[in-house]
Amino acid sequence: MSFTIAHTVDEALAAMAAGARAIAGGTDLVVGARHGKAALPGNLVAIDRLTELKSVTTTKDGVSIGALVTHHDIEMHPLLSTSYAGLADGSALVGSPSTRHIGTLGGNIMNASPAMDTGAPLAVMRAEIELRSVRGSRRVPIEELWTAPGKTSAQPDELCVAIHIPAPATRSNSAYVRLEYRRAMEIAVVGAAAFVALNDDGTIAALRVGLTAVSPTIFTGDLVGQIGRSVSDAAENAAKVSMEQATPISDVRASDSYRRHTVGVMARRAVEAAARRAAGETIAIPVNRAIGIGAAS
């Protein structure tokens, strides 16, 4: 049993090479252990002091978000909350204010829950995850990271250090909408993200949809068939495709038929919101409060 506090990424990687599991906010690991989901790993390395993983930097290709950037930081970030709005929509819905101040983007992604709120927006934005270990560094397209509920393709000694998102083309943006029964401490029953690029005439130039909590991992679809169509047609078709592609379960949160219906509604709303943003309109973060579930007040 060991607990190491890493002061540099290299120290963290060395500890992980020796079998330790990384812990930052602890909002999944600790809470899960307390609820008997999985015992706390015997060997832990605390990475919460690695300031080098806490910054958001603009690159020539887009933006790089350090793995320890918190949901609150994303929600409030001037660039992320505008050009990468779908991610900010998702971060703004995670847990409670205290969860969002402690929980990190890297932790949310590596937890690999199909109900995570940042996964679908990152997937439709074609984000790549940077994994590092003492053996080196590699980038993985985010959809290839998740393999099953709670499972990733990362090796046990690999640490997620950054999330890279390509810069959106002009007249493009994203949105994430989630079905929620209450306004805090909620977990996605279903959710949908959309990335929309528009042609000059307002028709669809690109459309990708990501679905939360309706399959073992986040589902992503590139709806190339919608190119050239109007936004309203594309939104309806995205709803249909989402309902068809979803493989929801019935559980204590909702029945499969209700999930299948509502994921279509979420997908349509996500496409509509993303298209409005792509056309230059500002919709406040998160879309859920501005136009979505239960409506604003």
Added chain:
Amino acid sequence: MTPSATAQATTRRFVRADGPDKVTGSGRYTADLSLTGTLVAKFRYAQVSHARITKLDVSAARAMPGVFAVITDADVPDVRFGPMVQDRRLFARDVVRFEGEIVAAVAAVDAETAQRAVDAIVVEYSPLPIVNDVESALSPDSPLVHEDWADYGAPGVMVRNRNDASYASIAKGDVDKALAEADFVVRSHYESDGCHAAPIEPRAVVAQWEGNKVTIWTSTQVPFDARAGVCETLELPSSRVRIIVPHLGGGFGGKCGFHYEAHVAALARIAKRPVKLVFSRREEFLAPDKRREGIVYDFETGVKADGTIIARKARLVIDNGAYTADAGFFSQLAAMHALGPYKIPNVLSEAHLAYTNHQPSGSVRAPTAPQTCWALESHTDEVANKLGMDPVAFRKLNAVDSNVEGPSGQTYGEIGVQQCIDAATAAAGYGKPLADDEAIGVAIGWWPSFASASGAYIKIDGDGSGQIITGAQECGTGAVMTLRQLAADELGMQPEDFELVYQDTSAAPYDMGATGSQTLFNNGRAVIAAAGQIADQLRELAANKLEAAAADIVLADGMAHVAGSPDRGVAIAKLAATAANGELLIGHGSGPPPPAAKAVGNTCVGDIGMTAWRAPQFSCHAVRVRLDRETGVVRVLRVSTAHDSGTIINHTGAQGQVEGGVMMGIGQALTEGTKYDDQARQRNAALLEYKLQTCADAPPIDVQFVEIYTPDAGPRGAKSLAEAPNVATAAAIGNAIAKLVGSPVRRLPMTAERVWETINAGNAS
């Protein structure tokens, strides 16, 4: 009392004494207590809903290092207990009847060792048929939850009819004849799921023996009830059991009744060490014999074409769960709520309490009321719709009023139900145009005031500051906090001059506890009486000093002065210093409870639920909601309330009670409901899946009081208030949803999925 004192009492706002402790974290709760050598207690639960125990072997657990005690039914006195039907034991004997029933208890050096010992206990079961549905529980071919309950203790009139644990009826006039004469008859069926009190503090108990006496620190709302339970089950006189309650982290009724005090005391006696039990959140959901009861409802109401209600039949079946706890009189309460505050000449209201293999029901804030009000008021809107009448106008026409006979034949003196309807609907803007996805629903409700014996002492020390030593228990309502105000007003002092000393059953006189909204209603009387004795002493002292007659001495602003001569006075603190060298300033109070209302109807376990309508409280809630028709998600936009609780003594506390009651009501309306699997086990015994409302969900809440001085009630013409604000919210929300959907959602909670299903059913037909 002088008029000026009343004015002062009703306008002053002050910070409650326990507020800073609770807000800053300096307050200590039961789980914070540490005694030298304390062991950790854990329970082995049945985990199955109905089975015969074929083997119970604790020898391996007892043999484990670090384990100091493992006890079962064999280690405690042979006592069956229960406040109305004696159907329980501390530990299961032979048969387990719900998943949270305690089979064994362990005390060990730490939590991990205790858990290993719990896991090492060998229990084998032979399954028995499970009663998982409240309606079929009463069918003649249903399996029985208690095969042999003819032997159980119960009130003499108790009829033991298979799974029917208690029955109550209210009959008046000729209901069948009136229904036949009605212009319209509307029939409705509704169902409500059970739900939970869910206090923020999971319960905790610490027990320590010294010689043959035990002190128990416990998170209970009812310390004297807890003491009585320990005395009964462990066969001890009350002089050997002392109950102390540190700060209580909420209760909402869930911490009423006697719970685990005796289990922990029994462990501590055998272990010869202090023992501490602290529940996990999951245990808090599964084990206590207190959760809000599910009910199925059938209503039949006959009206004349002019809108007058002439007859109502109601039949309710209440889920008692596996043991009766304090739910024995719920059938009486439910029978009253099924009639509602309406003047109906012909009624037949019948309510049954049915044993099932669910967690036992018990007092959760206004037991039976919010859900029965929801069902009745949904039905009321259906009747109004049938008549083509506006539902508010229909209520104004048929609601009870001052000195008008209510549905059970009782009248209530001067009451403000009509004013409540006017005030709440006006605040809500009822009748004004709304967006097409918004609607305002309106409901009225009532709740009784329970009269009970209650006591308090007051003493004033030599420095002029005082202590109120009360038997009352604070569970968060602020009722105990307001006692300071009553004492201060009697003595011309300030609330801040008094310290509250509670709760210690060996120090304070009896009070029923934080239950039935009765704390200020009854203990307020006791405090005023105790303060009155001290006031008399102060007047005597002042009269000697000022050379005036005692009857002419006025106590005000910290001074005793001669009436009409404010400058001929002496400070109360100075009089207290004088008294400290002679006859001490000590007062005690109790006073006779107000008389009960006349009993109505027939019941098999006393009439407490019906005689409490001496000073009933009335309320009207008008709620504006928005419906997302595509998903069924409902958002509550504004709740406008008006309450008749008689005189309001502390407006700050009263407003908080209403706001809290409303938030609880929104949860019950939309998101809070227990789901059972086919083995009668709870599927959502966790805060992620059992969805309470959060701060982020809270809408603006308008709070108005229709203040009517009510004689023969609580202090200064007050009625009760704690539970009443929880009664009408869900009903009003339901009526708003029904307007938007075109049909009521017939099952509570009205979850997004159920609303969506109701919309779809409407589209399909």
